[in-house]
Amino acid sequence: MRSVVVAFTLAALALTGCGSDTTTPAAQPDAATADATTNVDAAVDAPAADTGPARTYPAGPYGSRTCARFEPFTLNQCDGTPWNFAQDDFFSSSATVVIIGAGWCVPCQMEARQIETELGPYRERGVRIVQVLVQNPDRTAITPAFCNTWVNRYGLTIPELMDPQQTLQPYYPGLAFPGNLIVDARGVIRYRAYGTETGLTAIKAALDDVLANPNTCTP
Numbered sequence: 001m002r003s004v005v006v007a008f009t010l011a012a013l014a015l016t017g018c019g020s021d022t023t024t025p026a027a028q029p030d031a032a033t034a035d036a037t038t039n040v041d042a043a044v045d046a047p048a049a050d051t052g053p054a055r056t057y058p059a060g061p062y063g064s065r066t067c068a069r070f071e072p073f074t075l076n077q078c079d080g081t082p083w084n085f086a087q088d089d090f091f092s093s094s095a096t097v098v099i100i101g102a103g104w105c106v107p108c109q110m111e112a113r114q115i116e117t118e119l120g121p122y123r124e125r126g127v128r129i130v131q132v133l134v135q136n137p138d139r140t141a142i143t144p145a146f147c148n149t150w151v152n153r154y155g156l157t158i159p160e161l162m163d164p165q166q167t168l169q170p171y172y173p174g175l176a177f178p179g180n181l182i183v184d185a186r187g188v189i190r191y192r193a194y195g196t197e198t199g200l201t202a203i204k205a206a207l208d209d210v211l212a213n214p215n216t217c218t219p
Helices: 031-037 039-046 108-127 146-152 196-214
Strands: 076-077 082-083 095-101 127-133 160-162 179-184 189-194
Touching: 031 108, 031 127, 031 196, 039 160, 095 108, 095 196, 108 146, 127 146, 179 196
Parallel strands: 095 127, 127 160
Antiparallel strands: 076 082, 076 160, 095 179, 179 189
16 A cells, blocks of 8 residues: 555644545545445434334444444454444444544544543433554554553543454545544434544534434435
8 A cells, every 4th residue: 555644733623534535524425335325314214113212223224324324343342352333332322433543543643632531521411432443553453452552542431442354444445544433323324524633523513413413314
C-alpha cells in the first residue's frame, strides 16, 4: 500500500482521517452494499407492534450504508473475553457508538484521547460506546498486548475489541480510519463517517439527533 501522509491540526474542527480515503462525509453509501439494502429503510421505519421488550436482534438484510441494518458481530476484548454486539445490553441501550481504528493512525489516537471526556457523558443517557482496533502500530494484526497498551494509554473504560481478521472492513474501506458509526436501538445505522475532530462535535450532534428522533432515519 502506498504511504499516506495525513495532516491535521488538533485545534481544527475539520474532520481528519487515515487511509486511502482521508475524509468522508457522514451518511455516504458504499456501492458494494447499496443494492443489498435498497429496501431496508421502509422496513425499519415501519411502526412495530408493542409486544414488550425484544431480546432478539433484528434480522437482515444487513448493509453498511446509512439507514441499513447493522450486521451484529462478536469480537474478543483485550483479555480474550468475547463481546457480542447483540448481547443483552444492546436492548437496554438507546444507541451504540462503534469506533474503528488502528494503532498507526494518528487521528485515531487523537480521537481516543477524547472518547471518555466527550462521549462518556452520553452513557448516562443510555448510549453505549465501543472501540475496535484492527492493527498494531507496525500494521500487523492487532494483538492483546497492544490492545491493553492502548486502553491504558488513553484511560479507556469502554469495551475495547480486537478485529485481527478485519471482519468489520465494510465500514472502513481502503483502511479509512477512524471509522465512526452510530447504530440506534432498532439496529439501524444512523451515522457513518471517517475521521475525527476536536471535541467530536459531529458524533455528538448525530447522537443528539438519534436520541431526539429514535425512529427516523434520513439517508
